Amino acid sequence: MKKRKLTDSNLLLIITIAVFLAMYIGAIAFLGGGFTKPQSFCNILNENAALIIISCGMSLVMMTGGIDISVGAVVSLVCMCCAVNLDFHGGNVFTSILIALGIGTLFGLVQGFLIAYLEVQPFIVTLAGMFFARGMTTIVNSTQFNVENEQFRALKNARILLPGIGSYNKNGNFIQAYIEIGVVIALITVAVLFVLLRWVRLGRGFYAVGGNSQSANMLGINVKRTKFFAYLICGFLAGIGGFVYFLHVGSGSPSHASGAEMNAIASSIIGGTMLTGGSGNIIGTLFGVMSLSTIKNIVSSLGLDDAWWTNITVASMICLFIVIQSVVLSRKNKAK
């Protein structure tokens, strides 16, 4: 039984990676131009480092059969608080990192407690969390502003050059491809979660609880605590993601990361995390984010520049993957 389930999740993973590769190679073949440069691949990573991190948290929660729609708003709140701390209260980068992690953990703690121990519906609790974070962002500061703190700007502009990878510009100079610090954090997050989900007891517990919480309970897994930890980790990752996002944009604004929760859910779905819980793969989520942003890049390079078309393509992509999942699920049920 266990082997069978793993093949299903692997199948979804393979589909995701195949779709991503097909899209990217297709873009190189038919559109050429920017897609052939290694830098454009790195830019996808640079722009989506924060989304990768919060999508990982979202995948964890979705594996346990829940949902967390507060993450986008938490990112926005973290950005605003860090920006205010750096520019108005004379804070430094270290304190703002502490603030970011603190806010994320606090949201995770409260939401996790309400959902796991008071058994309130996750959708409603995180909806309230989202409302609260969005509202608090404007209460902290209602306008957008760029952070001037020098220490922070130095960190923001830090670039990690990739040796030997790059492209020649118009004048024939070789320009090395670079990634930002956020990408390193995102990749570390993915690696840590991969290990957690594969070899650590808590991580295996997420699958068990999502698959069937009653049997998980009978196997001696503390269902409530497992759920609690899923939301806690998700909140914590939203805090980290918030800081990475802040590092990328370097400003605080109430409209930051609006809709990020939906992108995170979409990435998780595309990455093969089953909505019903119990199945999913963190590597898939990584590729989900990449596919999502590749499709956005393709749409914009086709000249359909208005954001409307992006939304429509993303929605149809979600639709496609949901149907694939439902087919896989029904195949599994038949096998029983």
Added chain:
Amino acid sequence: MEKFKKLTRNQLFIPVVALILLVIFNLIKDPSFFAIVVEQNSMGNKVLSGSLITILDYGSELAILALGMTLVTAASGGQDISVGAAIALAGSVVLRVLCGTEARPEAMHAPIIVAFIVCALVAMAFGAFNGVLVAYFKLQPMVATLILFTAGRSIAAWINNNQLPIISDPKFGYFGNFFPGIPIPSPIFIAVIFMTVTFLILRFTKLALFTQAVGINSESSRLNGINPKFIKFITYVILGFCVAVAGFIKVSRLSTINYSVIAKDIEMDAILAVALGGNALSGGKFNMSASILGAYVIQFLTITLYKFDVPSSALPAYKAVVVIILVVLSAPVVREKLASLKKNMASAKEAN
């Protein structure tokens, strides 16, 4: 004591108490909140104005949506998060039919009733799309409606080629503002008519019974000869119709549309109305009047906060606090704890 217990068990208890608290709060802070005056509006009509009228007026769309949302929640145990986007879509269809392809037509291209019927059909078709995903593909409602949530506003913009048509004919504005000679805002009438029809339907058909049966246990309702898939499907189509009416009122208010702003976050308010009415968000039994009351209480809260100069972008924070208090109080675990606490106290008294 027994009577009190019965009272607190009533589903209308929470929304009514919330309403009373809001009324008392406003009475203490500023009694002029409740003043209703007759004013001359820009069209030269004598109309009623005042905060209470505003609440009833702007609560209309929310109350209409809450009706549909209650049915969807009861039958499928989930919520439709695409209603805001669907309202943008419905409104866009109305303008497309009335304006044709011109941005500012001199005269309307079609009778208003035709525009409404087309918009209702389109909205119901999108409701059916959600319904098929939920009922036949067995998706979680939130995720199924996520598709339309993402794409809805984009499709709305696409319908009108990304233009923002404006209707200059004042007749179109009657439905969202005032009919000449009638001092009460017309959305209130529309909402009242809508509610009456809904209640008649619920009273004289088996819809309510079947919906609750499916929500409580869809497998046993199937064994009893109900088609649970069809019932779930039909609730989404009904919600589609509610969306059409709400969207029609919304565009009529301004005679134009702004795709990214119209009915923003209204899905959250509608879900909140259902929850505030004490209806279980996991489906099953429902109480329509409680949901409607919940909708108006939320509008009351919104208007109250506006009165105290809370910026509209900070509103959600206050609403969130209300939601958290409500859900914690109504959580089954907390209720059990409170009940056992009461029992312990009572037995301790007896021992004394």
